[in-house]
Amino acid sequence: MGYIKEPAGVDFVVESTPLTVADRERISEIIAYYKATGKKMPVQKPTTKTLTKTTGRKKVLA
DSSP states (O other): OOOOOOOOOOOOOOOOOOHHHHHHHHHHHHHHHHHHHHSSOOOOOSSSSOOOOOOOOOOOOO
């Protein structure tokens, strides 16, 4: 992981997203499972889809 240098006059601010009660409970379940078994709990992938931007241009290899 590299170091990101801030340009002059620009401040990078990182804010965390607040967790819902359901998210906190799910995280607690996963941690408890790991502590009890020493294995990762099988986690289902989220059902939301991510959008990708396509430019319609072909990539040119140099």
